Amino acid sequence: MNLTTDTLTKRYDEFELSIPDLTVERGTALGLVGNNGAGKTTFLRLVLDLIRADAGQVRLDGDTVADAFDWKERTGSYLGPSFLIDFLTPDEYWHFVGQTYDLSEATVDERLAQFADFYVDEPIGETTKYIRDLSTGNKNKAGLVAALLPQPDLLVFDEPFASLDPRSQIQLKELLQARRGDTTMLVSSHDLGHVTDVSDRIAILEGGEIVRDEPTDPDTLEDLTTYFAEAIRPKETEPADAEA
Amino acid sequence: MPLWFLLRHRLHAFVRVPFLGRRGLSLILGGFLALYLGGGLVLLGVAFDDLVREAAPGADPLLVASRGLLPFALAYAAVRVFVESGIGAELRPYLPLPVRRSGLVAVLAALSLFSLWNAVPLAFVATVCVEAALDGALGPALRFGLAGAGVLVAVTYATPMLRRGVSARPVLAAVGLFLLVASAGLEWVNVAGGVASLLDVSGWLFGGAVQGRLLPASAAGVGLVGIVGGYVRWLRRAMVVDQNRRSRTAGRTSDGLDWIARRGPAWREAVLEARLLLRNAQTRWTFFMALFFVLVLSGFAVFPIEVADLRAAPPLELINITLFPGLFATGVFAIYHGQNLFSYEGTGVEACMARPVSARHRMAGKLLFLEGGTLFCFLIPLPTLLLSQNPFLIVHTTFFLYNAGVVVPAMVAGATFNRKALAVDEQTFMQTNFSGGRVAVTFPLFVVPFLFLFSFDRLVLQFGGVAALGLLSLLALPVWLRGLTRLYNYNRYAMLRGFRASGN
Incomplete structure (x- = not known):
């Protein structure tokens, strides 16, 4: 699925998200990084038509997300616990999600089997607990599995590695890396290492704007670390200021 | 502090x-x-x-x-x-x-x-x-x-x-x-x-x-x-x-509900709403309300009421013995739960909106759910009223039609103006959800039956008029659904914004 933005703008009081011209080609994984309040989640919500843009639009394969519906059938997303139906058990939730994507029970069961390793020590697929009674990490796992279940053309994740144990983080990374090339992905994360590993491109959001957008390479992690570290070091004084 | x-x-x-x-x-x-x-x-x-x-x-x-x-x-x-x-x-x-x-x-x-x-x-x-x-x-x-x-x-x-x-x-x-x-x-x-x-x-x-x-x-x-x-x-x-308190009913999934959910997307949404009702303490309250009114209405079968009593009663007395029990016996479910539709989803409303479920199916699901509840309230006392041949059956049927045809769609429409998320789990013990928009949409409908009772002096016109209005509206549900879908699309961003700000 091809994602494009066209003078996309969203304003909140003193903050403005402005992404005038972004293109994410089909099968590309774009990693979004930035400080808190940079606008990452706002952008992802605009992509999923959960908030209304003040100007411009997001298009998926040419269709404006705010006006079309079909793109939802090819999109999987998880932005956080608000994406969960917490009075269902994980298994009920996954089957419910599968039904909304017109997947048969057999297909859902077959696909869920692929994720058995994802939660092998915590059998959330067999529990009778409601999602609201699970730990934060297991809640996130339930949401991530639900997003991956329909094998969508577009995956949108906000902080997918948050609250996951180290093994699960590695497993998720492998799942996402396996989908590179087939699935367009938008992954926002504060974990620079993981997001670099799963992305073809990294975009840095700052103050509502994309300040850098580059393909990933072996030096990307170091570049990002240097970029964010410099923000907390005091600015070096000019020679003239020093003499004064 | x-x-x-x-x-x-x-x-x-x-x-x-x-x-x-x-x-x-x-x-x-x-x-x-x-x-x-x-x-x-x-x-x-x-x-x-x-x-x-x-x-x-x-x-x-x-x-x-x-x-x-x-x-x-x-x-x-x-x-x-x-x-x-x-x-x-x-x-x-x-x-x-x-x-x-x-x-x-x-x-x-x-x-x-x-x-x-x-x-x-x-x-x-x-x-x-x-x-x-x-x-x-x-x-x-x-x-x-x-x-x-x-x-x-x-x-x-x-x-x-x-x-x-x-x-x-x-x-x-x-x-x-x-x-x-x-x-x-x-x-x-x-x-x-x-x-x-x-x-x-x-x-x-x-x-x-x-x-x-x-x-x-x-x-x-x-x-x-x-x-x-x-x-x-x-x-x-x-x-x-205490996050570890488990409900007694945790995890018991109903095969019957699963079967209903497989009928189609609107049925699936209706079943989801039914599960929300059954699995949360706040919403189980609706059960109590509906059951109480329904059981009280069943008690009417014990009291001997004649049609002549209804004809002879002055308007105010007629309202007391017919309108309130009639309207609320079959309508309490739709009124009480319907006013908080979408708000009860507040904690997971993004889950509902991000999935490939069309607005039409969402609204159809809500309508199906509330109509089902209204029908349930109608059916429970029906055998008693039929067996006793109580004239209150006229009132009961009249207001069932009115509630199903008019009140239910209106409650769904009014609920699209909700801006506050309500937490439905048992840990929450304080929440109000008064919405001016919802009241403006729904309040006039409770006045309509009064108008019929006061405007006419013949029972057939008083109750027949209300029943006919309800039946016509029921037959026009497809038209209602189109309007409700538009209303939902108009309000959905504002709903999301309000629910996020509610923080539940």
Whole structure:
């Protein structure tokens, strides 16, 4: 699925998200990084038509997300616990999600089997607990599995590695890396290492704007670390200021 | 943290919401209603001593009013348990902070008293006190004022505890209440004698307190302290956030519901709403409400009502014996649950909107669910009414059609104006969801049956008109659905914004 933005703008009081011209080609994984309040989640919500843009639009394969519906059938997303139906058990939730994507029970069961390793020590697929009674990490796992279940053309994740144990983080990374090339992905994360590993491109959001957008390479992690570290070091004084 | 810091913070929380204008409008509407009722009670209070002296010359108006305090408290508590949806403020964000629980409890207890539910009856109490004081009985007037205020405090604190108890055992509570009402109706208990005894007890307790007698005053004081103490203990227990409490029904999935869900996307949405109703304490309350009214209506089959009685009844009496039981017996489910549609999803509303479920199917699912509930309420007492050939069947069927055809779509439409998310799990014990937009859409529909009853004097036109309106609207549900879908699409961004700001 091809994602494009066209003078996309969203304003909140003193903050403005402005992404005038972004293109994410089909099968590309774009990693979004930035400080808190940079606008990452706002952008992802605009992509999923959960908030209304003040100007411009997001298009998926040419269709404006705010006006079309079909793109939802090819999109999987998880932005956080608000994406969960917490009075269902994980298994009920996954089957419910599968039904909304017109997947048969057999297909859902077959696909869920692929994720058995994802939660092998915590059998959330067999529990009778409601999602609201699970730990934060297991809640996130339930949401991530639900997003991956329909094998969508577009995956949108906000902080997918948050609250996951180290093994699960590695497993998720492998799942996402396996989908590179087939699935367009938008992954926002504060974990620079993981997001670099799963992305073809990294975009840095700052103050509502994309300040850098580059393909990933072996030096990307170091570049990002240097970029964010410099923000907390005091600015070096000019020679003239020093003499004064 | 001083108490007043918390109170000031709650005021900030009240005004810093995305839809302050709407909340303000809701407050203004509620305020006008309270002023109207309060004004009437003030006039009654002014005329009260004259009325008492005319009806019972030589009787002390304060003592007469005191006799009514206990029955008023019981009846008012029952009304508030049914009607009031919550009190106080959300204090969970403060729980992890180094703030004393006693301070939080004090804030909640104080805030809950500032309610129009208390202000309106207090207008009557204050007026009677002032009248008595102006007649020279300053001491008794002050004591009556204290007694009245104490009764309102007790009712305020008892109401949420009663509601929580009922929502935990809705079926048991409904059956118990029905047995109570049935016992009274079938004269298994002497209601008149019971009420007389209650008046006597109230007269001794509060009348004695007004007269300054030590024993009744102490008993009233101890009772009030007991209720306040019980409320404080209950609040402190409720503030312990225990994520590991498992519901008895956790994980028991219903094959029947699964089968229904496979019928199509709208049915799937309806089943999801049914699961939300069944698996959350707050929404199980709806079960209690619906069951109670339905069971009470079944009791009508025991009372011999003739068509001639309905024909001969004046409009006001006709409204009391037909419209209220008829409208609410089949409509209570749609009214009570329907007003909080979408709000109950508040915590997961993004889950609903991000999935490939069209707005049309979402709205169709809500309609199916509420229509199903309305049908359930219609069917339960139907065998009893049919077997007894009770003319109340006419009323029951009339209002079923009206509720199914008019009220249900209107409640769904009104719910799209909700802007506050409600948490439905058992840890939440305080929430209100008054929406001016929803009231504006739904309130006129409760007036329509009144118009039919007052405008015509023949039963066939009075009830036939209401039934015909309902049937026509029911047949036009596809048109309703198109409109509801547009309304949902118009409101969905604002709903999301409000639900996120609610923070539940």
